[in-house]
Amino acid sequence: MPDIEMLKDRSAAGSMSTQRLPIVDISPYLDPTSSDEARREASQTLDKACREFGFFYVTGHGLDPEYMKHLLKLGHDFFELPQEKKDAIHIFKSMDRVRGYQKIGENVTYAKRDQQEALDIYPEPANPSTAQLEGSQLWPAEEDLPGYKATLLDYAEKMKKIGHAFMRAMSDVLGHQELFKELQDDNYWVLRVIGYPPLSDSHDMESGISCGAHTDYGCLTFLLADDTPGALQVESKDGSWIPADPIPGAYVVNIGDIIDTFTGHQYKSTYHRVIHRGSKFRVSMPFFFEPKRDQVITNLPGMLPEGEKSVEPFTYFDHLKRMIYAHFVSNDEALPEKPNANALTQRG
C-alpha cells in the first residue's frame, strides 16, 4: 500500500493555521500534596492535547525561568565559539560517530540537509567503545565554557523527573500502570543543542529548510527554545501549519513515535518543522525523554484501531540506533537516496 503520509509534501509548502496549541499545567503531578481532583483535571487536559495535537505547551514544570534563560545562554555561547573549537569535537571524532558537534547541513531529514548546527549529547555507558551509541561524549573544552558538562548533565536529571510526572499522568488517564512504571525506570535520554542561522532570502527551500518536517522517534520531547518567533511549525489535522511560537517560561512538548505506538496511535506523534527566516541566530534545546534501553515497544492491547495489525515488538535501543545512524552525513558525502527509513512513521 502506498504510504500517503510519506507522499505528502511537507518541505516548505502548506498554509498557516489560525489554531493555537493547548496549554497543560503539569504542576499537580509534581506536587505530592496536590488533590486527586487537580490531578484528574491535569491528566484529562493532557489526554485531550495528546489526542488532538500530540503537541502542547507545558507550564507548572517547576523550573525557574532564570535557569531556563541561563541554559539558552549556554546554547548561544557554544555556537559563538570559534569554528575550529567546535570542529575539534565533531561527531565523527567521537568513538561512536554521533556525539558532539555537527556542522550546518550535516543533519539530514528525509534526504534533505537541515540548515542547522548542533551539539548532540547522549548518556555515557560505563565502558565506552566504538560500538553504535556506546562511545564517550565529546564536550566543549572546560577552559572555553567552564561548567558546561556539569550543568547540562544536571539539567538532564531534572528533565527526567519532569518526564516521570508525565508518565504518571498518562498512567492515570490510560491505565496500563505496569508499563508506565517501567517507563520511569533507568530512562535513556538525548539532548540536542541546536543553532539555526536565519535562512537567507535567496535560500533554495527545495534543498532543505532549517529542520525538515519529521516526527520525533522517542517517547516525549521537551523543547526549550529562545524567544525567536516564527520558526517552529506543527502540522494540524487539516494539513495546515500551527505556529508554535515560544511562550516565556513554558516548554513546547510533543509525543514521539514510541508513545504513539504504545497507544495504538491514539496519542499522536505529529509532524513538525522549522523554517527560520528571522534576523537573529536561533537556539533551541530539545530534551528527548526516552524509555530504558531494552524497553520492548509494542502496541498495547486494546488500543489499536479496529482491524489494524499490531507492529512486531522491537526494543527501544535498536530503534534508536536505526534512526540515529540514518541521520548524519558529512558535508562532503552524498545524501542517501531514500528518505530515512522510519519504520514507525511509515504506516500503511
Ligand SMILES: O=C(O)CCC(=O)C(=O)O
Ligand atoms: O528547534 C526546534 O524548534 C525543533 C527541533 C526538533 O524538532 C527536533 O530536534 O526534533
Ligand SMILES: [Fe+2]
Ligand atoms: Fe522534532
